[in-house]
Amino acid sequence: MIPPKTSYLRRRLLSFKYSFDGIAAFLSSEPHARIHAAATVVVVALGIYCRLSPTQWIDICIVTGMVWVAEMFNTVVEKIMDHLSPDYHPRVKWIKDVASGAVLIAAIVAAITGAVVFLPMFVN
Numbered sequence: 001m002i003p004p005k006t007s008y009l010r011r012r013l014l015s016f017k018y019s020f021d022g023i024a025a026f027l028s029s030e031p032h033a034r035i036h037a038a039a040t041v042v043v044v045a046l047g048i049y050c051r052l053s054p055t056q057w058i059d060i061c062i063v064t065g066m067v068w069v070a071e072m073f074n075t076v077v078e079k080i081m082d083h084l085s086p087d088y089h090p091r092v093k094w095i096k097d098v099a100s101g102a103v104l105i106a107a108i109v110a111a112i113t114g115a116v117v118f119l120p121m122f123v124n
């Protein structure tokens with residue numbers, strides 16, 4: 001917790017630090033996160049190799065970011081539910097399944113976008 005008398009600027013800097021701590025915790029504790037990181041590196045390398053246009057880079061950045069955000073929120077939902085309700089409960093199943101469905105939608109949209117951007121460069 002940030003002490004109440006901390007200056008505004010220092011509060012903002014500490015908030016950034018905690019956010020980066022969260023990203024580092026996600027990367028170090030979740031195998032899915034490392035798979036996403038590897039996939040992101042491959043996509044960026046492919047984008048550089050294919051000399052994507054600025055618009056194509058924006059498309060790829062948006063869908064890649066969507067997958068990261070969905071996966072991180074899904075993980076948070078899982079952790080919250082495991083903490084609050086470790087035993088089997090149909091409502092927990094509903095909550096976890098919907099959160100996981102959000103990740104699937106983001107992944108499908110990313111896959112379609114990736115195919116639309118990259119496939120024409122290799123098929124012609």
Ligand SMILES: Nc1ncnc2c1ncn2[C@@H]1O[C@H](COP(=O)(O)OP(=O)(O)OP(=O)(O)O)[C@@H](O)[C@H]1O
Binds near residue numbers: 086
């Ligand atoms: N406490 C519970 N009560 C009811 N169903 C649960 C519970 N915990 C898990 N499940 C079911 O098992 C599925 C997987 O949940 P789990 O917490 O193991 O996620 P996971 O396998 O780590 O998911 P991911 O692959 O997204 O990381 C859930 O989507 C849900 O259907």
